[in-house]
Amino acid sequence: MTTTSLVSTDAIRDRFSQAMSAMYQAEVPQYETLLALVDEVNRETLARDAGLAERLEAHDELNRLGVERHGAIRVGSAAELAMLRRLFAVMGMYPVGYYDLAEAGVPVHSTAFRPVDDAALARNPFRVFTSLLRLELIENEALRERAAAILAQRDIFTPGARELIELCEHQGGLTEEQAERFVAEALETFRWHRDATVDLDTYEALHAEHRLIADVVCFRGPHINHLTPRTLDIDEVQRRMPAAGMNPKAVIEGPPRRDCPILLRQTSFKALEESIRFASDRQGTHTARFGEIEQRGVALTAEGRALYDRLLAASRERTAGLANEDHQRVLAEAFADFPDDEAVLRRRSLAFFEYRLTEAGRASGPVDTPDPEALIERGLVVARPITYEDFLPVSAAGIFQSNLGDGGGEAYAGNANREAFEAALGASVTDELSLYAERERTSLAAVREALAG
Numbered sequence: 001m002t003t004t005s006l007v008s009t010d011a012i013r014d015r016f017s018q019a020m021s022a023m024y025q026a027e028v029p030q031y032e033t034l035l036a037l038v039d040e041v042n043r044e045t046l047a048r049d050a051g052l053a054e055r056l057e058a059h060d061e062l063n064r065l066g067v068e069r070h071g072a073i074r075v076g077s078a079a080e081l082a083m084l085r086r087l088f089a090v091m092g093m094y095p096v097g098y099y100d101l102a103e104a105g106v107p108v109h110s111t112a113f114r115p116v117d118d119a120a121l122a123r124n125p126f127r128v129f130t131s132l133l134r135l136e137l138i139e140n141e142a143l144r145e146r147a148a149a150i151l152a153q154r155d156i157f158t159p160g161a162r163e164l165i166e167l168c169e170h171q172g173g174l175t176e177e178q179a180e181r182f183v184a185e186a187l188e189t190f191r192w193h194r195d196a197t198v199d200l201d202t203y204e205a206l207h208a209e210h211r212l213i214a215d216v217v218c219f220r221g222p223h224i225n226h227l228t229p230r231t232l233d234i235d236e237v238q239r240r241m242p243a244a245g246m247n248p249k250a251v252i253e254g255p256p257r258r259d260c261p262i263l264l265r266q267t268s269f270k271a272l273e274e275s276i277r278f279a280s281d282r283q284g285t286h287t288a289r290f291g292e293i294e295q296r297g298v299a300l301t302a303e304g305r306a307l308y309d310r311l312l313a314a315s316r317e318r319t320a321g322l323a324n325e326d327h328q329r330v331l332a333e334a335f336a337d338f339p340d341d342e343a344v345l346r347r348r349s350l351a352f353f354e355y356r357l358t359e360a361g362r363a364s365g366p367v368d369t370p371d372p373e374a375l376i377e378r379g380l381v382v383a384r385p386i387t388y389e390d391f392l393p394v395s396a397a398g399i400f401q402s403n404l405g406d407g408g409g410e411a412y413a414g415n416a417n418r419e420a421f422e423a424a425l426g427a428s429v430t431d432e433l434s435l436y437a438e439r440e441r442t443s444l445a446a447v448r449e450a451l452a453g
């Protein structure tokens, strides 16, 4: 192979996420409004909280604050999902996590394509939550077959994208010029199409079965259905959305506001009704695209996650039907049993931390203990919460459902089927917990080794 230099996967992902953002802002003007609101609230939050501003600056996060954190698409077949896996690999994005949403009445299962190592996450953490329609859950056999037949006829990738993916796989990367073409070609897969591939009657039949089925089956491609910037104050953005002309979903998903944020909090403006031209020239509408915001906290261990799931489940009856302010208040009460102190989260192994030497630690000679808490007490080591980089099935279902109208919530009989998902994907999904555990373990081992003398 020649020594023509190849662009890093991180750089390609960064450019792609920027191109996607520009496209989505042009396609959905209300998303631009959301970005402006998020920016305004972020600025105010930073002005009010100098400590936060300093921490973000120190971790080199300030200049990337405005960069989108994730987006989402839904595809219809194994072939589409498997090709997407190869497309995302060009950008250093790999399938992490398995999410079953059938239980929550959404006939899909999902993964997140995302960067995996620390450096890549720090450079640009852009992820795409990717759902595969589970046609097998459609009971009406004729409709199921019709949907499969329609899907079999489309190719959601451009020939150029296919070529460049193959080239990348053979070459081990893309050159500058190829990367630029790749971004443009890949973007086509995510573009909105005002023309449906089916007639209005077919759309309506699929829509009546489940709105999501119509969304996946009736168009030329899996249009990006939302993008999600990072907010520093999700409660405030939620409050201000109506005045800025947006219709927020009823409640913020995830844990309540806390001193030590955990996992992921999310909310969105609801999907807009957009006009569509159906085959044989009839007009109609389709509701699919929205804008979301997220605020992330520390990743939880299996124990921490079990506690989170338990408290969330226990709060469900009490929060049902409440408007956001009350919902959040009751949720906060329900989470009183979840320690809200970094040291306690660490000592009780509820959350993951990354250990580093302090200056004193670097200057120190050998130490007589490997116990991280003792090392922290002596000022030789600091522990920093590891940010949760993944998604939450209950929250994801809440986001889906806020856009499905009434009656979208009945569970499907089919169970989670990770094997089937992985078979469709053509690869296994990485277990997210193992990634955090590994990062914690490596950091602790390095610190111990340095202090062991």
Ligand code: OOG
Pocket (backbone or CB within 6 Å): 071, 072, 073, 074, 129, 131, 225, 266, 292, 391, 392, 395, 396, 397, 399, 400
């Ligand atoms: C995906 C909804 C889930 C999230 O952030 O949890 C999601 C979709 O609507 O396709 O994006």
Ligand code: NI
Pocket (backbone or CB within 6 Å): 070, 071, 072, 129, 226, 228, 292, 399
């Ligand atoms: Ni999302």
